[in-house]
Amino acid sequence: xxxxxxxxxxxxxxxxxxxxxxxxxxxxxxxxxxxxxxxxxxxxxxxxxxxxxxxxxxxxxxxxxxxxxxxxxxxxxxxxxxxxxxxxxxxxxxxxxxxxxxxxxxxxxxxxxxxxxxxxxxxxxxxxxxxxxxxxxxxxxxxxxxxxxxxxxxxxxxxxxxxxxxxxxxxxxxxxxxxxxxxxxxxxxxxxxxxxxxxxxxxxxxxxxxxxxxxxxxxxxxxxxxxxxxxxxxxxxxxxxxxxxxxxxx
Amino acid sequence: xxxxxxxxxxxxxxxxxxxxxxxxxxxxxxxxxxxxxxxxxxxxxxxxxxxxxxxxxxxxxxxxxxxxxxxxxxxxxxxxxxxxxxxxxxxxxxxxxxxxxxxxxxxxxxxxxxxxxxxxxxxxxxxxxxxxxxxxxxxxxxxxxxxxxxxxxxxxxxxxxxxxxxxxxxxxxxxxxxxxxxxxxxxxxxxxxxxxxxxxxxxxxxxxxxxxxxxxxxxxxxxxxxxxxxxxxxxxxxxxxxxxxxxxxxxxxxxxxxxxxxxxxxxxxxxxxxxxx
Numbered sequence: 001x002x003x004x005x006x007x008x009x010x011x012x013x014x015x016x017x018x019x020x021x022x023x024x025x026x027x028x029x030x031x032x033x034x035x036x037x038x039x040x041x042x043x044x045x046x047x048x049x050x051x052x053x054x055x056x057x058x059x060x061x062x063x064x065x066x067x068x069x070x071x072x073x074x075x076x077x078x079x080x081x082x083x084x085x086x087x088x089x090x091x092x093x094x095x096x097x098x099x100x101x102x103x104x105x106x107x108x109x110x111x112x113x114x115x116x117x118x119x120x121x122x123x124x125x126x127x128x129x130x131x132x133x134x135x136x137x138x139x140x141x142x143x144x145x146x147x148x149x150x151x152x153x154x155x156x157x158x159x160x161x162x163x164x165x166x167x168x169x170x171x172x173x174x175x176x177x178x179x180x181x182x183x184x185x186x187x188x189x190x191x192x193x194x195x196x197x198x199x200x201x202x203x204x205x206x207x208x209x210x211x212x213x214x215x216x217x218x219x220x221x222x223x224x225x226x227x228x229x230x231x232x233x234x235x236x237x238x239x240x241x242x243x244x245x246x247x248x249x250x
Numbered sequence: 251x252x253x254x255x256x257x258x259x260x261x262x263x264x265x266x267x268x269x270x271x272x273x274x275x276x277x278x279x280x281x282x283x284x285x286x287x288x289x290x291x292x293x294x295x296x297x298x299x300x301x302x303x304x305x306x307x308x309x310x311x312x313x314x315x316x317x318x319x320x321x322x323x324x325x326x327x328x329x330x331x332x333x334x335x336x337x338x339x340x341x342x343x344x345x346x347x348x349x350x351x352x353x354x355x356x357x358x359x360x361x362x363x364x365x366x367x368x369x370x371x372x373x374x375x376x377x378x379x380x381x382x383x384x385x386x387x388x389x390x391x392x393x394x395x396x397x398x399x400x401x402x403x404x405x406x407x408x409x410x411x412x413x414x415x416x417x418x419x420x421x422x423x424x425x426x427x428x429x430x431x432x433x434x435x436x437x438x439x440x441x442x443x444x445x446x447x448x449x450x451x452x453x454x455x456x457x458x459x460x461x462x463x464x465x466x467x468x469x470x471x472x473x474x475x476x477x478x479x480x481x482x483x484x485x486x487x488x489x490x491x492x493x494x495x496x497x498x499x500x501x502x503x504x505x506x507x508x509x510x511x512x513x514x515x516x517x518x519x520x521x522x523x524x525x526x527x
Binding site: 002003004005007008009011012015023024025027028029030032033036037040041044073074075076077078079080116117118119120121146147185188189 | 283287288292293311316321346348352353355359361365366369394396431459468
């Protein structure tokens with residue numbers, strides 16, 4: 001190993017080993033590097049998971065973040081994307097056992113970030129929907145907007161997430177039930193919209209490449225009482241679908 | 251385009267004032283890593299700034315001191331940003347921050363050996379080839395003595411510029427901080443600095459960590475620029491002439507107007523006006 005490589009390897013180990021005998025690390029000022037590297041990671045997680053941070057408080061969050069950094073240090077220099085596995089980490093973290101919804105709240109924070117930085121895209125205009133006949137609608141394949149992300153949780157994580165982002169407590173009467181949402185940025189602002197499971201199913205089918213007709217049939221199989229027109233209207237209003245020029249239908 | 255005098259580090263909370271600002275010679279610096287996204291409001295904001303003011307892309311993560319060449323994906327993203335905003339300046343640090351795929355969000359020191367010089371020269375050349383332009387490399391802040399130096403820092407930077415064709419970014423606060431921490435004379439360091447290669451100057455504030463014996467200066471960028479640093483700046487400009495100068499502030503960020511007041515002092519010095527009282 002080259003001298004430069006050897007120095008950097010020993011430096012890296014000394015960042016975690018406060019008893020290190022490495023010459024640079026024996027100086028008290030070496031702590032500046034220990035502090036800066038750790039704080040940079042923790043600050044990034046705190047910025048990327050604001051709803052989680054608000055829910056658990058600063059001290060709890062920073063302790064959990066430090067534990068996460070031990071097992072999943074950054075690999076991408078773009079710290080605004082750091083923390084890809086933080087939601088799963090919280091799912092399994094013993095200290096979060098009493099907050100079983102925390103991982104899902106983190107997941108929603110993550111989807112918000114992904115949507116925020118996704119490629120710009122143009123929602124399918126209302127006029128384009130209006131011009132389509134029933135046959136065309138049935139066979140067309142609609143492309144999901146580049147910023148669209150789908151979310152479902154077995155607990156009311158959307159309500160908790162929203163309250164946390166707004167900095168207010170959830171009500172005592174919060175119904176403890178599954179929730180679904182879509183995260184989307186039709187233009188510049190990310191929005192998180194509550195949807196019902198039927199709508200999520202239809203959008204998911206379309207997003208995985210099925211025709212709109214097949215997605216509707218499948219959704220009606222699962223949810224026979226659902227009003228498809230209402231779901232499609234909601235999708236159109238939210239900008240869920242984007243139609244590429246030249247791919248109107250197969 | 252008027253020539254660049256003094257610029258400020260851009261913070262998103264200042265977007266409206268930055269877009270409205272019409273003072274002569276103003277330019278803005280950003281960390282490109284914060285804009286390496288596919289789309290959305292951040293990139294839109296950067297586009298709007300680029301329409302209005304000259305920009306400088308000041309990277310913090312290229313890890314030019316690494317034994318590995320720069321990540322090609324990162325270079326490709328940087329190239330896309332360069333093509334997008336056509337920056338007046340592109341710069342990076344004489345430091346390392348990546349090791350075997352792991353990223354450490356800091357600027358770490360290394361022994362200035364001839365081996366390290368060859369690595370950094372190669373890494374800078376790869377960067378300049380990928381970007382199709384010259385970059386400036388910044389002198390680091392030092393906190394600890396490193397064993398194994400074969401080159402003084404000013405000679406190392408001069409040789410790096412000579413071999414790679416890069417320019418230099420002289421951070422005068424880093425000089426002051428390092429000289430204090432490692433007990434050498436900042437003025438003598440600056441007298442040896444290859445000023446003819448300097449494409450940009452940084453000015454920033456620092457804090458004192460009294461828990462370390464002798465008081466450690468930390469390059470914290472969270473206070474106003476100290477008078478010692480302003481005096482060193484004067485000494486550099488008297489010798490080097492006008493160079494684009496950045497007011498860097500990353501923590502405890504004050505109002506845009508306060509930053510512009512600090513910026514005005516450097517601007518007046520560069521524009522040849524009387525130094526503002």
